[in-house]
Amino acid sequence: TEGHQWLKTNLDYVPNSGWAIDPFGLSPTMPYLLKGAGLENVVIQRVHYSVKKDLARSKSLEFRWRQIWDNDGSTSILTQMMPFYSYDVPHTCGPDPKVCCQFDFYRLPNFGPVCPWKIPPKNIVKTNVAERAALLLDQYRKKAQLFRTDVVLVPLGDDFRYSHFTEWDAQYKNYQRLFDYMNDNRLLNVQVQFGTLGDYFDAVRERKNVEEFPTLSGDFFTY
DSSP: OHHHHHHHHHHOOOOOEEEEOOOSSOOTHHHHHHHHTTOOEEEEOOOOHHHHHHHHHTTOSEEEEEOTTOSSSTTOEEEEEOOSSOSSGGGTSSSOHHHHGGGOGGGSTTTSOOOTTSOOOOOOOTTTHHHHHHHHHHHHHHHHTTSSSSOOOOOOOOTTOOOSHHHHHHHHHHHHHHHHHHHHOGGGOOOOOOOOHHHHHHHHHHHSOGGGSOEEESOOOOO
16 A cells, blocks of 8 residues: 555546456455455456456456455446456457467667567558558457457556557557557457556446456456
């Protein structure tokens, strides 16, 4: 809570969404403490793939995580479990990391690390934006099939990122060209934009009553 106190004192901001993507295993103590600290939402990642696969089959990757003794939902926190292997760009846009890695513009040739699948990203220009947008949107749509609303969270980052303005520019400018193309093309029937965790959970709550999401109690050990 010291960090929350700093945010309130210095920025007059009170967070309500948590980001717990790298603990190796998740106990029910964590959502209990987060809820007690005033958070209403959380994203988690490191869960055994067999659990993710089972929840994905029933579109239950978004759920109300509550304590086992809770009969009235007072400890519930709306939780999204990331469906794929990791939280880096190759594993967040959709199920195919070979495709998603092509949209991590930090990995442009002669720029940063390379894609392990040996297909590098390309700068987005007028002559390739249609083809690149279709490729990315296909991954977005496949990911969307695992969830109960039409709101899809696609984190754009990794460890030790955005340390220099050149990556900021490469990611922002290329994605904005993709977003502009998608949003301007009515036939694609999609709206894509940059946002925060709060924006994502607000959109989810606008589209579906939280009480309609499944309830889950317990831990996610072992990872």
